[in-house]
Amino acid sequence: MTCALIYRGNDILLCRDENDKLSFPVVDINNYDNSEIIYFETDGTQYAVLPEKTAETIAGGVWRGLRESWGELEPKTWNIAAKGAELAHFMQTNRFCGTCGTALVKASDISRRCPACKREFFPSLSPAIIVLVTRGEEALLVHAKSFRRPFYALVAGFVETGETIEECVAREIYEETSLRVTDIRYFGSQSWPFPSQLMLGFTARYASGRLRWADGELSDGGFFTRESHPLLPSLPSISRRLIDAWLNGEIGGK
Ligand SMILES: [Zn+2]
Known part of the structure:
Protein backbone atom coordinates (compact mmCIF):
# COMPACT_ATOMS: atom_id res chain seq x y z
CA MET A 1 0.00 0.00 0.00
CA ASN A 94 7.68 20.98 -18.50
CA ARG A 95 6.18 18.99 -21.32
CA PHE A 96 8.33 20.22 -24.21
CA CYS A 97 12.04 20.91 -24.67
CA GLY A 98 12.85 24.60 -24.24
CA THR A 99 15.71 24.28 -26.76
CA CYS A 100 14.20 22.34 -29.69
CA GLY A 101 10.49 21.98 -28.86
CA THR A 102 10.37 18.15 -28.85
CA ALA A 103 7.99 16.47 -26.37
CA LEU A 104 9.92 15.44 -23.24
CA VAL A 105 10.02 11.92 -21.81
CA LYS A 106 10.55 10.77 -18.23
CA ALA A 107 14.26 10.47 -17.40
CA SER A 108 14.09 9.80 -13.66
CA ASP A 109 11.64 10.27 -10.80
CA ILE A 110 12.46 13.97 -10.72
CA SER A 111 13.56 14.79 -14.26
CA ARG A 112 12.57 14.74 -17.94
CA ARG A 113 14.77 14.39 -21.00
CA CYS A 114 14.50 15.57 -24.57
CA PRO A 115 14.81 12.50 -26.85
CA ALA A 116 16.09 14.71 -29.72
CA CYS A 117 18.79 16.96 -28.19
CA LYS A 118 19.26 14.90 -24.98
CA ARG A 119 18.89 17.91 -22.70
CA GLU A 120 17.65 16.91 -19.22
CA PHE A 121 15.28 19.10 -17.23
CA PHE A 122 14.99 19.20 -13.43
CA PRO A 123 12.60 21.19 -11.22
CA SER A 124 14.04 24.65 -10.69
CA LEU A 125 13.47 26.93 -7.72
CA SER A 126 12.92 30.67 -7.54
CA PRO A 127 14.64 32.08 -4.45
CA ALA A 128 12.73 34.86 -2.71
CA ILE A 129 13.64 36.91 0.36
CA ILE A 130 11.53 38.00 3.28
CA VAL A 131 12.93 40.48 5.79
CA LEU A 132 12.12 41.87 9.21
CA VAL A 133 13.47 45.42 9.52
CA THR A 134 13.92 46.75 13.06
CA ARG A 135 14.40 50.32 14.29
CA GLY A 136 15.28 50.12 17.96
CA GLU A 137 12.44 48.22 19.59
CA GLU A 138 10.14 48.71 16.62
CA ALA A 139 9.67 46.49 13.57
CA LEU A 140 8.49 47.36 10.07
CA LEU A 141 5.17 45.68 9.26
CA VAL A 142 3.53 46.24 5.90
CA HIS A 143 0.31 45.45 4.11
CA ALA A 144 0.66 44.44 0.46
CA LYS A 145 -2.12 44.95 -2.08
CA SER A 146 -1.89 41.22 -2.86
CA PHE A 147 -2.74 40.13 0.71
CA ARG A 148 -6.19 38.56 0.76
CA ARG A 149 -6.70 39.30 4.46
CA PRO A 150 -6.24 42.53 6.43
CA PHE A 151 -3.04 41.48 8.23
CA TYR A 152 0.37 43.14 8.17
CA ALA A 153 3.53 41.18 7.39
CA LEU A 154 7.04 41.65 6.06
CA VAL A 155 8.71 43.02 2.94
CA ALA A 156 9.37 40.20 0.47
CA GLY A 157 10.45 39.80 -3.13
CA PHE A 158 12.18 37.64 -5.71
CA VAL A 159 15.93 37.45 -6.16
CA GLU A 160 16.85 38.81 -9.58
CA THR A 161 19.44 37.41 -11.96
CA GLY A 162 22.93 38.68 -11.21
CA GLU A 163 22.44 39.89 -7.65
CA THR A 164 23.41 38.41 -4.30
CA ILE A 165 20.70 37.57 -1.81
CA GLU A 166 21.89 40.40 0.46
CA GLU A 167 21.71 42.85 -2.46
CA CYS A 168 18.19 41.60 -3.10
CA VAL A 169 17.19 42.30 0.53
CA ALA A 170 18.49 45.89 0.35
CA ARG A 171 16.95 46.48 -3.09
CA GLU A 172 13.50 45.12 -2.22
CA ILE A 173 13.31 47.21 0.95
CA TYR A 174 14.39 50.32 -0.93
CA GLU A 175 12.07 49.72 -3.90
CA GLU A 176 9.03 49.03 -1.75
CA THR A 177 9.55 51.45 1.16
CA SER A 178 12.33 53.94 0.15
CA LEU A 179 14.29 52.96 3.29
CA ARG A 180 17.99 52.06 3.49
CA VAL A 181 19.02 49.26 5.85
CA THR A 182 22.20 47.87 7.37
CA ASP A 183 23.32 44.74 9.23
CA ILE A 184 21.50 42.28 6.95
CA ARG A 185 21.60 38.83 8.55
CA TYR A 186 20.34 35.40 7.53
CA PHE A 187 17.56 33.99 9.73
CA GLY A 188 16.33 30.76 8.13
CA SER A 189 14.59 29.32 5.09
CA GLN A 190 11.43 27.54 4.06
CA SER A 191 10.21 25.65 1.03
CA TRP A 192 7.31 27.62 -0.44
CA PRO A 193 5.69 25.61 -3.23
CA PHE A 194 3.27 28.24 -4.62
CA PRO A 195 4.92 27.30 -6.94
CA SER A 196 8.62 26.49 -6.85
CA GLN A 197 9.82 29.11 -4.42
CA LEU A 198 12.46 28.93 -1.72
CA MET A 199 11.82 31.58 0.92
CA LEU A 200 14.96 32.96 2.59
CA GLY A 201 14.37 34.88 5.82
CA PHE A 202 16.55 37.82 6.91
CA THR A 203 16.72 40.50 9.54
CA ALA A 204 18.03 44.03 8.90
CA ARG A 205 18.33 47.27 10.83
CA TYR A 206 16.94 50.58 9.67
CA ALA A 207 19.69 52.96 8.52
CA SER A 208 18.02 55.96 6.86
CA GLY A 209 15.10 57.28 4.84
CA ARG A 210 11.39 58.04 5.20
CA LEU A 211 8.69 55.49 4.49
CA ARG A 212 7.17 55.90 1.03
CA TRP A 213 5.33 53.16 -0.89
CA ALA A 214 7.47 53.54 -3.95
CA ASP A 215 6.73 50.73 -6.40
CA GLY A 216 3.01 50.26 -5.73
CA GLU A 217 3.13 46.76 -4.20
CA LEU A 218 2.46 47.96 -0.65
CA SER A 219 -0.56 49.97 0.44
CA ASP A 220 0.19 50.63 4.10
CA GLY A 221 2.64 49.95 6.89
CA GLY A 222 4.96 51.45 9.45
CA PHE A 223 7.19 50.79 12.44
CA PHE A 224 5.24 49.20 15.26
CA THR A 225 6.02 48.28 18.86
CA ARG A 226 5.57 44.87 20.45
CA GLU A 227 2.77 46.31 22.58
CA SER A 228 0.88 47.96 19.74
CA HIS A 229 0.87 46.30 16.35
CA PRO A 230 -1.74 45.45 13.68
CA LEU A 231 -3.21 42.02 12.88
CA LEU A 232 -0.43 39.53 12.08
CA PRO A 233 -0.41 36.47 9.76
CA SER A 234 -1.63 33.41 11.65
CA LEU A 235 0.06 30.65 9.65
CA PRO A 236 3.37 29.37 11.06
CA SER A 237 5.27 30.59 8.00
CA ILE A 238 8.80 31.96 8.08
CA SER A 239 7.17 35.41 8.04
CA ARG A 240 5.41 34.60 11.29
CA ARG A 241 8.56 32.96 12.73
CA LEU A 242 10.51 36.18 12.11
CA ILE A 243 7.74 38.27 13.65
CA ASP A 244 7.51 35.93 16.66
CA ALA A 245 11.29 36.15 17.18
CA TRP A 246 10.88 39.93 17.32
CA LEU A 247 7.83 39.72 19.63
CA ASN A 248 9.85 37.43 21.96
CA GLY A 249 12.72 39.88 22.04
CA GLU A 250 15.15 37.61 20.16
CA ILE A 251 15.40 40.18 17.34
CA GLY A 252 15.61 43.96 17.75
CA GLY A 253 16.26 46.03 20.87
CA LYS A 254 14.30 45.47 24.04
ZN1 LIG B 1 15.49 19.24 -27.21
Whole structure:
Protein backbone atom coordinates (compact mmCIF):
# COMPACT_ATOMS: atom_id res chain seq x y z
CA MET A 1 0.00 0.00 0.00
CA THR A 2 1.27 3.47 -0.90
CA CYS A 3 0.59 7.02 0.30
CA ALA A 4 -1.07 8.92 -2.55
CA LEU A 5 -0.65 12.64 -3.17
CA ILE A 6 -3.44 14.10 -5.29
CA TYR A 7 -3.64 17.80 -6.14
CA ARG A 8 -6.26 20.11 -7.62
CA GLY A 9 -4.68 23.50 -8.23
CA ASN A 10 -3.31 24.56 -4.84
CA ASP A 11 -5.46 22.00 -2.99
CA ILE A 12 -4.44 18.55 -1.78
CA LEU A 13 -6.71 15.57 -1.09
CA LEU A 14 -6.49 14.34 2.51
CA CYS A 15 -8.24 11.68 4.60
CA ARG A 16 -8.88 11.35 8.31
CA ASP A 17 -7.03 8.47 9.97
CA GLU A 18 -8.27 6.37 12.93
CA ASN A 19 -7.16 9.15 15.32
CA ASP A 20 -9.17 11.73 13.33
CA LYS A 21 -5.94 13.35 12.12
CA LEU A 22 -5.61 14.45 8.52
CA SER A 23 -3.17 12.40 6.45
CA PHE A 24 -2.56 11.16 2.92
CA PRO A 25 -4.91 8.57 1.42
CA VAL A 26 -3.38 5.08 1.23
CA VAL A 27 -3.99 3.18 -2.03
CA ASP A 28 -3.08 0.00 -3.87
CA ILE A 29 -0.92 1.56 -6.56
CA ASN A 30 -1.54 -1.40 -8.92
CA ASN A 31 -5.06 -0.05 -9.48
CA TYR A 32 -3.71 3.03 -11.31
CA ASP A 33 -2.05 3.75 -14.66
CA ASN A 34 1.67 3.60 -13.87
CA SER A 35 2.61 5.95 -16.74
CA GLU A 36 0.68 8.77 -15.02
CA ILE A 37 2.29 8.37 -11.59
CA ILE A 38 5.23 10.39 -10.23
CA TYR A 39 7.13 8.54 -7.50
CA PHE A 40 9.51 9.97 -4.94
CA GLU A 41 11.07 8.69 -1.77
CA THR A 42 11.53 10.48 1.58
CA ASP A 43 13.09 8.82 4.65
CA GLY A 44 12.79 5.40 3.03
CA THR A 45 9.06 5.72 2.30
CA GLN A 46 7.76 5.87 -1.25
CA TYR A 47 5.06 8.38 -2.17
CA ALA A 48 3.05 8.50 -5.38
CA VAL A 49 1.68 11.65 -6.98
CA LEU A 50 -1.51 10.64 -8.80
CA PRO A 51 -3.45 12.67 -11.36
CA GLU A 52 -6.38 14.79 -10.15
CA LYS A 53 -8.94 12.53 -11.84
CA THR A 54 -8.07 9.70 -9.40
CA ALA A 55 -9.59 11.73 -6.53
CA GLU A 56 -12.95 10.07 -7.25
CA THR A 57 -11.46 6.69 -6.26
CA ILE A 58 -10.65 7.91 -2.73
CA ALA A 59 -13.43 7.29 -0.20
CA GLY A 60 -13.83 10.02 2.43
CA GLY A 61 -11.28 12.35 0.84
CA VAL A 62 -11.44 16.06 1.66
CA TRP A 63 -9.77 18.88 -0.32
CA ARG A 64 -7.60 21.22 1.72
CA GLY A 65 -5.62 24.25 0.57
CA LEU A 66 -1.96 23.26 0.70
CA ARG A 67 -1.17 26.59 2.34
CA GLU A 68 -3.94 26.26 4.93
CA SER A 69 -3.13 22.60 5.66
CA TRP A 70 0.16 23.73 7.16
CA GLY A 71 -1.31 24.04 10.63
CA GLU A 72 -3.29 20.79 10.29
CA LEU A 73 -0.50 18.46 9.16
CA GLU A 74 2.66 17.50 11.00
CA PRO A 75 5.56 19.64 9.69
CA LYS A 76 7.28 16.58 8.14
CA THR A 77 4.03 15.51 6.49
CA TRP A 78 3.46 18.99 5.13
CA ASN A 79 6.98 19.03 3.64
CA ILE A 80 6.16 15.80 1.78
CA ALA A 81 2.91 17.36 0.52
CA ALA A 82 4.91 20.40 -0.63
CA LYS A 83 7.50 18.28 -2.43
CA GLY A 84 4.78 16.32 -4.23
CA ALA A 85 3.13 19.59 -5.27
CA GLU A 86 6.45 20.83 -6.68
CA LEU A 87 6.96 17.65 -8.69
CA ALA A 88 3.38 17.69 -9.99
CA HIS A 89 3.81 21.32 -11.04
CA PHE A 90 7.15 20.53 -12.71
CA MET A 91 5.68 17.67 -14.74
CA GLN A 92 2.64 19.75 -15.79
CA THR A 93 4.70 22.76 -16.89
CA ASN A 94 7.68 20.98 -18.50
CA ARG A 95 6.18 18.99 -21.32
CA PHE A 96 8.33 20.22 -24.21
CA CYS A 97 12.04 20.91 -24.67
CA GLY A 98 12.85 24.60 -24.24
CA THR A 99 15.71 24.28 -26.76
CA CYS A 100 14.20 22.34 -29.69
CA GLY A 101 10.49 21.98 -28.86
CA THR A 102 10.37 18.15 -28.85
CA ALA A 103 7.99 16.47 -26.37
CA LEU A 104 9.92 15.44 -23.24
CA VAL A 105 10.02 11.92 -21.81
CA LYS A 106 10.55 10.77 -18.23
CA ALA A 107 14.26 10.47 -17.40
CA SER A 108 14.09 9.80 -13.66
CA ASP A 109 11.64 10.27 -10.80
CA ILE A 110 12.46 13.97 -10.72
CA SER A 111 13.56 14.79 -14.26
CA ARG A 112 12.57 14.74 -17.94
CA ARG A 113 14.77 14.39 -21.00
CA CYS A 114 14.50 15.57 -24.57
CA PRO A 115 14.81 12.50 -26.85
CA ALA A 116 16.09 14.71 -29.72
CA CYS A 117 18.79 16.96 -28.19
CA LYS A 118 19.26 14.90 -24.98
CA ARG A 119 18.89 17.91 -22.70
CA GLU A 120 17.65 16.91 -19.22
CA PHE A 121 15.28 19.10 -17.23
CA PHE A 122 14.99 19.20 -13.43
CA PRO A 123 12.60 21.19 -11.22
CA SER A 124 14.04 24.65 -10.69
CA LEU A 125 13.47 26.93 -7.72
CA SER A 126 12.92 30.67 -7.54
CA PRO A 127 14.64 32.08 -4.45
CA ALA A 128 12.73 34.86 -2.71
CA ILE A 129 13.64 36.91 0.36
CA ILE A 130 11.53 38.00 3.28
CA VAL A 131 12.93 40.48 5.79
CA LEU A 132 12.12 41.87 9.21
CA VAL A 133 13.47 45.42 9.52
CA THR A 134 13.92 46.75 13.06
CA ARG A 135 14.40 50.32 14.29
CA GLY A 136 15.28 50.12 17.96
CA GLU A 137 12.44 48.22 19.59
CA GLU A 138 10.14 48.71 16.62
CA ALA A 139 9.67 46.49 13.57
CA LEU A 140 8.49 47.36 10.07
CA LEU A 141 5.17 45.68 9.26
CA VAL A 142 3.53 46.24 5.90
CA HIS A 143 0.31 45.45 4.11
CA ALA A 144 0.66 44.44 0.46
CA LYS A 145 -2.12 44.95 -2.08
CA SER A 146 -1.89 41.22 -2.86
CA PHE A 147 -2.74 40.13 0.71
CA ARG A 148 -6.19 38.56 0.76
CA ARG A 149 -6.70 39.30 4.46
CA PRO A 150 -6.24 42.53 6.43
CA PHE A 151 -3.04 41.48 8.23
CA TYR A 152 0.37 43.14 8.17
CA ALA A 153 3.53 41.18 7.39
CA LEU A 154 7.04 41.65 6.06
CA VAL A 155 8.71 43.02 2.94
CA ALA A 156 9.37 40.20 0.47
CA GLY A 157 10.45 39.80 -3.13
CA PHE A 158 12.18 37.64 -5.71
CA VAL A 159 15.93 37.45 -6.16
CA GLU A 160 16.85 38.81 -9.58
CA THR A 161 19.44 37.41 -11.96
CA GLY A 162 22.93 38.68 -11.21
CA GLU A 163 22.44 39.89 -7.65
CA THR A 164 23.41 38.41 -4.30
CA ILE A 165 20.70 37.57 -1.81
CA GLU A 166 21.89 40.40 0.46
CA GLU A 167 21.71 42.85 -2.46
CA CYS A 168 18.19 41.60 -3.10
CA VAL A 169 17.19 42.30 0.53
CA ALA A 170 18.49 45.89 0.35
CA ARG A 171 16.95 46.48 -3.09
CA GLU A 172 13.50 45.12 -2.22
CA ILE A 173 13.31 47.21 0.95
CA TYR A 174 14.39 50.32 -0.93
CA GLU A 175 12.07 49.72 -3.90
CA GLU A 176 9.03 49.03 -1.75
CA THR A 177 9.55 51.45 1.16
CA SER A 178 12.33 53.94 0.15
CA LEU A 179 14.29 52.96 3.29
CA ARG A 180 17.99 52.06 3.49
CA VAL A 181 19.02 49.26 5.85
CA THR A 182 22.20 47.87 7.37
CA ASP A 183 23.32 44.74 9.23
CA ILE A 184 21.50 42.28 6.95
CA ARG A 185 21.60 38.83 8.55
CA TYR A 186 20.34 35.40 7.53
CA PHE A 187 17.56 33.99 9.73
CA GLY A 188 16.33 30.76 8.13
CA SER A 189 14.59 29.32 5.09
CA GLN A 190 11.43 27.54 4.06
CA SER A 191 10.21 25.65 1.03
CA TRP A 192 7.31 27.62 -0.44
CA PRO A 193 5.69 25.61 -3.23
CA PHE A 194 3.27 28.24 -4.62
CA PRO A 195 4.92 27.30 -6.94
CA SER A 196 8.62 26.49 -6.85
CA GLN A 197 9.82 29.11 -4.42
CA LEU A 198 12.46 28.93 -1.72
CA MET A 199 11.82 31.58 0.92
CA LEU A 200 14.96 32.96 2.59
CA GLY A 201 14.37 34.88 5.82
CA PHE A 202 16.55 37.82 6.91
CA THR A 203 16.72 40.50 9.54
CA ALA A 204 18.03 44.03 8.90
CA ARG A 205 18.33 47.27 10.83
CA TYR A 206 16.94 50.58 9.67
CA ALA A 207 19.69 52.96 8.52
CA SER A 208 18.02 55.96 6.86
CA GLY A 209 15.10 57.28 4.84
CA ARG A 210 11.39 58.04 5.20
CA LEU A 211 8.69 55.49 4.49
CA ARG A 212 7.17 55.90 1.03
CA TRP A 213 5.33 53.16 -0.89
CA ALA A 214 7.47 53.54 -3.95
CA ASP A 215 6.73 50.73 -6.40
CA GLY A 216 3.01 50.26 -5.73
CA GLU A 217 3.13 46.76 -4.20
CA LEU A 218 2.46 47.96 -0.65
CA SER A 219 -0.56 49.97 0.44
CA ASP A 220 0.19 50.63 4.10
CA GLY A 221 2.64 49.95 6.89
CA GLY A 222 4.96 51.45 9.45
CA PHE A 223 7.19 50.79 12.44
CA PHE A 224 5.24 49.20 15.26
CA THR A 225 6.02 48.28 18.86
CA ARG A 226 5.57 44.87 20.45
CA GLU A 227 2.77 46.31 22.58
CA SER A 228 0.88 47.96 19.74
CA HIS A 229 0.87 46.30 16.35
CA PRO A 230 -1.74 45.45 13.68
CA LEU A 231 -3.21 42.02 12.88
CA LEU A 232 -0.43 39.53 12.08
CA PRO A 233 -0.41 36.47 9.76
CA SER A 234 -1.63 33.41 11.65
CA LEU A 235 0.06 30.65 9.65
CA PRO A 236 3.37 29.37 11.06
CA SER A 237 5.27 30.59 8.00
CA ILE A 238 8.80 31.96 8.08
CA SER A 239 7.17 35.41 8.04
CA ARG A 240 5.41 34.60 11.29
CA ARG A 241 8.56 32.96 12.73
CA LEU A 242 10.51 36.18 12.11
CA ILE A 243 7.74 38.27 13.65
CA ASP A 244 7.51 35.93 16.66
CA ALA A 245 11.29 36.15 17.18
CA TRP A 246 10.88 39.93 17.32
CA LEU A 247 7.83 39.72 19.63
CA ASN A 248 9.85 37.43 21.96
CA GLY A 249 12.72 39.88 22.04
CA GLU A 250 15.15 37.61 20.16
CA ILE A 251 15.40 40.18 17.34
CA GLY A 252 15.61 43.96 17.75
CA GLY A 253 16.26 46.03 20.87
CA LYS A 254 14.30 45.47 24.04
ZN1 LIG B 1 15.49 19.24 -27.21
